[in-house]
Amino acid sequence: xxxxxxxxxxxxxxxxxxxxxxxxxxxxxxxxxxxxxxxxxxxxxxxxxxxxxxxxxxxxxxxxxxxxxxxxxxxxxxxxxxxxxxxxxxxxxxxxxxxxxxxxxxxxxxxxx
Numbered sequence: 744x745x746x747x748x749x750x751x752x753x754x755x756x757x758x759x760x761x762x763x764x765x766x767x768x769x770x771x772x773x774x775x776x777x778x779x780x781x782x783x784x785x786x787x788x789x790x791x792x793x794x795x796x797x798x799x800x801x802x803x804x805x806x807x808x809x810x811x812x813x814x815x816x817x818x819x820x821x822x823x824x825x826x827x828x829x830x831x832x833x834x835x836x837x838x839x840x841x842x843x844x845x846x847x848x849x850x851x852x853x854x855x856x
Contacts, residue, residue, distance in 0.1 A: 745777055745778070745799055745828075745831070745832070746777055746796055746797060746798050746799050746802070746828055746831065746832030746833060746834075746835070747777060747778045747779070747780065747796075747797045747799075748773050748774075748777050748778070748779045748780070748794060748795070748796055748797070748824075748828065749779070749780050749781075749782050749785075749794070749795040749797065750766075750769070750770050750773065750779060750780075750781055750782065750792075750793070750794050750795075751782050751783075751784065751785045751787075751791070751792065751793040751794075751795075752766060752770070752781045752782065753782070753783045753784040753785075754784045754788060755784075755788040755791040756784075756785075756788070756791040756792045756793050757770075757781075757792065760791065761791050761792050761816065763816060764792055764816045766792065769792070769815075769818075769821050772821055772822075772825060773794070773821065773824065773825060773828070776825050776828050776829055777828045777832075785849070786849075786850070787811070787813060787847075787849055787850070789813075790811075790813025790814055790847060791813070791814070792813075792814070792815045792816060793811065793812065793813050793815070794811075794812045794815050794824060795809050795810070795811050795812070796809065796810045796812065796824065796827065796828060796832050796833060797809045797832075797833070798832060798833040798834040798835075799832075799834065799835075802832075802833060802834025802835060803834070805834060806834070807833040807834025807835075808833060809833065810832075810833050810838055810842075810846060811846065811847055811848065811849050812824065812842060812845040812846055812847075813845060813847050814845060815845055820842070820845060823839055823841050823842055824842065826839070827839055827842065
């Protein structure tokens, strides 16, 4: 299976709170190139719109890690993500430098007590 894409589409991402982005078109464009899962809130609302590019299972087992991209509000950025996914994504193709400003390390997720 190729790399996969997760798009956050909940409380901030994918809503009218983020203006100037056609989230449905963005999701459809990504879905044309890779499996896409629409997620509930990923708890990084300050980075809305968030896209996570996940390596394939084999590449994850070999050490590749998901890449979190935030503030993806520009159609050109979506095109750059799509091109990277087409090239294989994490574990296959290096992240293009043009995506560096969007990349961030998510905070550790809280676990229930």
